[in-house]
Amino acid sequence: MHYSIVVKTTETPSVVDQDASDQLVIQQVLAGKRDAFRLLITRYSDPLYRHALCMTGSPDVAEDILQLSFIKAYQHLSEVRGRFDAWVFRIVANGCKDWLKNIRRSHLSYEEDDQPSQHATPDEELDRTELRSDLDRALASLPASLREAFIMKHVEGRSYEEMADLLGTTVGALKMRVHRAREALQALLEEKYA
Amino acid sequence: MYDDLNPESGLTRDVQKRPTKDEPARPLIDREVPLGPQAERPLAAPVHAWLDGELPEAAVRKTDASKDVEFWRGLDVEMARVRRLRTPQHVEAQIMAALPTHAPASMITPWYRREFVVTPTAALLVGAALVAAASIVTALIVR
Secondary structure: OOOOOOOOOOOOOOHHHHHHHHHHHHHHHHOOOHHHHHHHHHHHHHHHHHHHHHHHOOHHHHHHHHHHHHHHHHHOHHHOOOOHHHHHHHHHHHHHHHHHHHHHHHOOOHHHHOOOOOOOOHHHHHHOOHHHHHHHHHHHOOOHHHHHHHHHHHHOOOOHHHHHHHHOOOHHHHHHHHHHHHHHHHHHHHHHHO | OOOOOOOOOOOOHHHHOOOOOOOOOOOOOOOOOOOOOOOOOOOOHHHHHHHOOOOOHHHHHHOOOHHHHHHHHHHHHHHHHHHOOOOOHHHHHHHHHHOOOOOOOOOOOOHHHOOOOOOHHHHHHHHHHHHHHHHHHHHHHHO
8 A cells, every 4th residue: 555645737538548549649749740749748748847947946947958858759759768757857857967067067056047037827826835945955965866757856846766666776776775865855954844 | 307296376366266255256147057956945845745736736735835836837837838739730840851861771670580480391401401411411421
């Protein structure tokens, strides 16, 4: 029995059906129906956007990474082997890691980059609670591999097996990363919120 | 002229100055990644098991970790907000506008990986051609 407090957000009717449907769309795009690609964007952009947003902490950067990733996916669509969603997730995840590497090199400060999105509505800004800001900061202080594992587990609600499949590592290693991330986050936040 | 072998002399003042134990630690710049976050207190195994979905909450509350349960419940409320976030509406149109206008290039399959189909007619023709070629070569050698 599974007791997790994390609820899956992207319920799909069936992974097999979804994959077959994706393959049909891919065939259409490769045959020249460019507009069919919109269906793949609609289907997968939300979880990918959330991943990029949590990894980078910036709505604008998340949008940029999402856009570049989908363009890359379109250009290399004929190379998809296996599930499209897993393939495009890896493109986005690598995009986030590259961005984090570059930003560390250029010493860009968090404040400079974490300006609220110009597209955010006032309601969205109000929703951004103090805890959310502290959580973002605490996440940003984690090494990228711990942050990625924590986000995949607790925000995206993925199983360790699915994470291992997507990241090409072992379940044991991922459990270790998630456990370390939890302990680090609790150490950073519990004084204020416990 | 001589080589300066003094290891200290080439260093700048900043590099030479090492923080002592009494000095307060320099605060980390945001985005700077610490050398492995130091957990002040490791989480109890039942809490990890509960967060991993392997234990019911009631079982963890029976232990002395109920404070941790409250903490993670509070954090989960915030993470639930993140889970409800949607991609801004303009992004889809922006991506579609930025896509190349031509269809994505089909991957070129090398000749040795391409499917090779042999029909009976083609097999007969190839066989006949081989027999004819062999007989011509034999006739030339015998002469």
